[in-house]
Amino acid sequence: MVSVSTLHAEPVPDTVLMVDDNATNLQLLYQTLDGRGYKLLVAKSGEQALNIAARAQPALVLLDIMMPGMDGYEVCERLKRDPVTEKIAVIFLSALDDTSDKVHGFHLGAVDYIAKPFQVEEVIARVDTHLKIHRLEQDLERRNRQLEILNDRILQAMGEGIFGLDRKGQAIFVNHAAAAMTGWSESDLTGSDLLDEKADGARMPMAECVTPSSLTDGRIHFVDTASFIHRDGSRFPVEYSCAPIHEDERITGVVVVFRDISERIRTEAELKRSHEALQKSHQELLDAQMKLIQAAKLESVGRLAAGVAHEVKNPLAVIQLGLEYLSAEGEGDETEVLVIADMLNAVQRADTVIKGLLDFSREKELDLAVDNINRVIDVSLQLVKHELTQHNIRLFRELDDSLPDLDLDANKVQQVFINLFMNAIQAMGKDGDLIVRTTIQDLPPGDSDLPSCEFDEAQQLICVDVEDTGSGISDEGMAQIFDPFFTTKPVGQGTGLGLSVSRNIIKLHGGEIGLDNRPEGGVVARILLPVNKGAKDGKETNTAG
Amino acid sequence: MEKKRILLVDDEASLTRMMRLNLERTGKYEVREENMGSRAVETARQFRPDLIFLDVMMPDTSGDEVAAQLQEDEELKNIKFVFLTAIVTKGETEPGGGEIAGRTFLAKPVKTEELLACIERFVG
Missing domain, CATH: 3.30.450.20 (PAS domain)
Structure with missing residues (x-):
């Protein structure tokens, strides 16, 4: 903090230098000003005056003009020229009472002029006035200087x-x-x-x-x-x-x-970045949480399934066997036969639901054997052949014969294909095309919302597409298509477990399954299965042997 | 020809009754029901069945334990048995009984034809 106390300096007596070659005049001036609180100095010549002025720095010089040697004008001029003495107020004393002389004096920097012979009161009054002015000027200048310094310091700080x-x-x-x-x-x-x-x-x-x-x-x-x-x-x-x-x-x-504001902009950008990163990990956390919830849901469905299966299957068995007994025993009329057939059918449906639940809860272990996916597809197609014919659906079988063998649980994978084929058939109703295509991919195909999970980069993938020309799936439906018990089929026609069971099976094989609507209508289901080296080697050995 | 003897062990009495009625109607089998797992071995000793249908999950003694006791019994160890279970699905078994870990299973709800196929397979 800048101190401004120096603005109020201790009052020092003003020094007045009187210059006259005439000792009487000096004496008179001395008497006039003595005892008025000034410090009085005298000089008898111009040279002496300049010396004293430079040394004593008087506030005021009473300067006689007419002096032998250096006259008053020259003294004044020199005082004003020297930065050390330039501030000293000069009052000329002279018998010359000519206007041009006064003007000359003022031009040289004098502040006033006292004519000789002078009046005591006039001298006192003028000296007082000019000393006061001089003091004020000095003060003002000092204050200005202080303020400038202060301003400058503030500005620079x-x-x-x-x-x-x-x-x-x-x-x-x-x-x-x-x-x-x-x-x-x-x-x-x-x-x-x-x-x-x-x-x-x-x-x-x-x-x-x-x-x-x-x-x-x-x-x-x-x-x-x-x-x-x-x-x-x-x-x-x-x-x-x-x-x-x-x-x-x-x-x-x-x-x-x-x-x-470079720093601020940098910080803001950094903040934005870390905010985005935070949001991203928050989203990931949410996703992970959703998956956990989903997994928990599946888990509880599984446990529920086992319990339900056990509790329901015994009564179902009783009904089944009872109906069989009744249907063989009685020679009942046509209506009775029909009723019993309906009831047996109902038992089968109930059993199918429970079977789905059990399948769903039990897809945890695979019975792996080296097999070819094309063969499994062909077997599965054979099993739905009747359905295809019945619904007047054309089959386009586009299987790549060069596919390597895989470690497969053929029964479970077959279950997946039958499920996909039946879904496709049901989606098309009557008339349509079922396209089954297998290809080998070096990288996950990244052309759609279809599965693109994290496989090893070097890994080859077998890609199976099952396409239909049916009605497609709504966005809402697509979001929950793999949820257990989600179904678009009319009540009684599906358990809603097929796709979730299928996904479990494919995941157990280290693969992925996904569904998407085809741009040209209908749905494509895609299965990606990683080709494991062991299976490939196995095939080569077989071929060699 | 002497009738084959079939023992049905299940804690659900209505189920063993239905199975018995269906089997007996063929006229080819003599059937006994046992609804207590803990009494199964004793009943087998008295009845000397050719084949036992054995429920897996029973409240007192499980089918598994019954099977173990039968196999340790010098008199009874040659009696064939087939498990009946609700936990296995049909896909994992076959009409004549599916093999899991060396044992034969029939999935509930079992049909009469499956029972018959199974009997045919084991005791002809």
Whole structure:
């Protein structure tokens, strides 16, 4: 903090130097001013006067003009010329009472003129007045100096860059921070047009800024993002305020206070990035949670299934066997036969539901054997052949004969295909095309929402597409297609467990299954199965043997 | 020809009754029911069946334990038995009984024809 206490200096007695070659006059002056609180010095010649003045720094010199050797004019001139003594107030004393002499004296820097022979009161009055004026001037100057220092210190101490611009955009003042931030020196900038280019083409810091509107509307403006130009030509982001300078009700310029916001922008970007990362991991957490919930759901369905199966199957067995007994025993009429057939059918349906539940809960272990997926597909197709014919569905079998063998649980995989084929047939109803295609892929095909799980990069994949030309699946349906008990089929026609069971089976094989609507209508179900090296080697051995 | 003797062990009495009625109607079998797992071995000793249909999950003694006791019994160890269970699905068994870990299973709800096929297979 800058102290301003020095503005109030201890009062020291004013020193008055009296210069006259005439000892009587000096005596008279001395008597006149003595005892009035001044420190009085005398000089009898111009040379002596200059010596004393330089040494004693009087506030006031009473200077006789007419002196032998160096006259009063010359003494005054010299006093005014020397920075050490220039501030000393000079009052001429002379018998010359010519206006031109007075004017000459004033021109040389004198403040007043006392004519000889002088009146005591006049001398006292004028000396007092001029000493007072001198004191006030000194005070004022000191205060000004202090204020300037203070201002300058504040200006320089500020972290913000400050430009004072006049109406034309020329810098009136520039603080240290402003110079440091822009790469120029304070003196380079001061006096330059900061809104423009220098003569040598160097672009000044605010060359890309519009003329501050504070100059015209007299208001303070804030600009939160702008570019200032560094001396090296690079731009840096700033925010700045622009405030008008009012002088005598005129706007004479503006003060621009700016701050380099590169760091802030960096921080903000970083913050944004980490916020995004946070959001991402939050989403991942949510996803993981959803999967956990899903898994828990499946798990509980599994446990429920085993319990239900056990509790329901015994009564079902009783009904089944009882109905069989009744149907063989009685020679009952046609209606009775029909009723018993319906009841047996109902038992079968109930059993199918429970079977699905059990399948679902028990797909945990595979009975693996080296097999070819095409063979499993053909067996499965054989099993739905009747359905295809009945629904007038054309089969397009596009199987790649070069597929390597896999470790498969053929029965379970067959269950998956039958399930997919039956779904496709039911989706098409009557008339349609069923396309079954196998291909070998070096990378997961990334062309749709179909499964693209994380397989080893080097791993080959067998891709099985089962396509139908049916009605497709709604977005809502697509979202929950693999949920246990989700079904689009009419009540009684599906358990809603088929696809979730299928997915379990495929996942147990290290593969993925997904469904998507085809652009041309209908649905494509895609199964990706990783080719494990063991199976491939096995095939080669077989071929060789 | 002497009738084959079939023992049905299941804690559900209505189930063994239905099985018995269906088997007896063929006229080819003599059937006995036992609804207590803990009494199964004793009943077998008295009845000397050719084949036992044995429920796996019973409240007092499980079918598994019954089977173990039969196999340790010098007199009874040659009696054939087939498990009846609700936990195995039809896909895993076959009409004549599916093999799991060296044992034969029939999945509930069992049909008469499956019982008959199974008897045919084991005791002709």
